[in-house]
Amino acid sequence: MNLEQALSDHIASAIETLYGSNTQPVKLERTNPDFAGDYTFVVFPLLRLSKSTPEATANAIGESLKENAPIVSDFNVVKGFLNIVLNTQIYADFLKDNWNNASFGQTSIGKGKKVMVEYSSPNTNKPLHLGHVRNNLLGVSVANLYKTAGYDVVMANLVNDRGIHICKSMIAWQKFGNGETPESTGMKGDHLVGKYYVIFENALREETLPTIESALTGNWTPEGDIAQTKYAAIYGQLQQATEEKQISKLKDDIKELVRNQSPLMRETQQMLRDWEAGLPEVISLWQTMNAWVYSGFEKTYARLGVSFDQYYYESNTYKLGKDVVDEGLQSGVFYRKADGSVWIDLREDGLDEKLVLRGDGTSVYITQDIGTADLKFQQHQVDQSIYVVGNEQDYHFKVLFLIMKKLGRPFANGMHHLSYGMVDLPSGKMKSREGTVVDADDLVQEMVDEAKAKTIELGKTEGLSESELNHLYESLGLSALKFFILKVDPRKRMLFNPQESIDFQGDTGPFIQYTYARIQSILRSAGEGDWQTSEINSALLPMEIETIQTLYRYPEEVNKACNESSPAVICQYAIDLARTFNRFYNECHIMRETDPIVKNTRLKLAYHTAHTLKHALGLLGIEVVERM
């Protein structure tokens, strides 16, 4: 029986006997730490019913509770706030029942339900950066949250392995690569391919520089009527434009036009056509370079603790969705324009018209996503599908989900976009063109190096072997990184300052790990013993009660985190628990305590805390360390 529920019921019946029928549900809050009490009931909304002052109403309910509810030991009233103190026996009982409950923290809100979490979804033309790190860590953690809440989870990765961006790396490697391979250079495959992507962009910039200059001053004649009209239109706008933002956008548009007509880009576009036509040389090069990238990604994923049950490749799925477009045309959800392109009108839903198939019958981004959605649900029979994708695609997913609903897909209501904010640098957004990306591999390595330096500086690890030490540095470094990222609300954008290193003190992963290691040290010296079977002291001290109360909250927090798809909830909780325990640790001795019952109770409390911290860190994809 849930404590809060029991208390609510008691209050409800107290109100009923005192004032007659009460229609409003009883809302309880945790008592503000500055006041005495465990739960607080706010009586203001009841005044109409009680026809009395706030104080009198609160006192009347309090008296009634004290008399009739065995779980209530005392109460106090401050203005309209009824602070209820629970019987400490309840906390002793809770500890007794749960201290070595191995499944404490697992819940059942997702029992019998299946969910797919799609995340990572990298492009195979360059290595992963800090933005991907946030995506991956969120994906893993959200999947863990669903698992621990009882869901059956499929972790999926939709790899963007085709398209013009891949061809750029391929062209550059063909032209300037001199047959370089990961083996010949000793470079990680994804970094090697990324290097050629950068080389391509540089070559393109150099090649188009003179043309862009003339184009920006109106002295350029693009090839083809369409391009000429477009250029004329943009250039016309540019001359009218006054706003700085608009000017730079129009300039970018012109640059884009010029680039698209450059010889290098044409070559790249031709390669994409050859790829789609299945030209063996192109396919073979594509396979070779993709393989390099995958082997690089594998290393990064492994180090981050990221894994998948199901891979989808866009090279396989990019033609999906066309059948659905036909289906939608027949049912009248979509319509065809004169040029043969297919559209959906979403204006009634506050959105725009949206293209779902080009006039030449080829797919656009959303066509694939429509098809892939069907595929996912057919293949795995999931009840829900979570897309972990950046918030720049909010509109896209709004449209996608609406389309699936209009197509009458029963699963449409189970589709969710976990829209996370970008990771910004102090200078603003990360831009690969400007070389301001924070590389994932570099970042992880820096964190591990820093963990090593910090550990050596503290010098508390004698007796550990070389490999144990390396494992420790890895755990601590990744813990700091993961916690730093997961601590903030996924929906918000966050700032990362490469100049200031990520902390190992305060609200950090290592702080939680430290608290765990500290407890392990105590448990090691306690060993196996009669403390495990001893009875529980029910005359608990305030600090002990507070720690137990924090533990008691954990399953609720897990459910909250799961419902909100927010690992940040777990981070905040873990900080709270670790801090509370550390205060308890400072105030109450464990091994030095002479009363055996008190000592044994505290050992159980420590044990339970350690288990909960380990479970919470596990949800975040962070491992605990036994010593540090």
Place this chain on the structure above:
RNA sequence: GACCUCGUAGCUCAGCUGGAUAGAGCAACUGCCUUCUAAGCAGUAGGUCACAGGUUCGAAUCCUGUCGGGGUCGCCA
């Protein structure tokens, strides 16, 4: 231009389904290691919750407007 989103301490973030005196961490300053790990604990200082209205017993939280940051509105993905 339209729509979405954010604005809380010097910095990074909690709190937001309305409740009491707005909380942490970092940075600064003070204390606490002959007693279970000081990656810790206790404390000092730091706030016009962007601004202006509104809703009500009560607003950081809900509504409207203004200002500021970011994003989207491609037959790119």
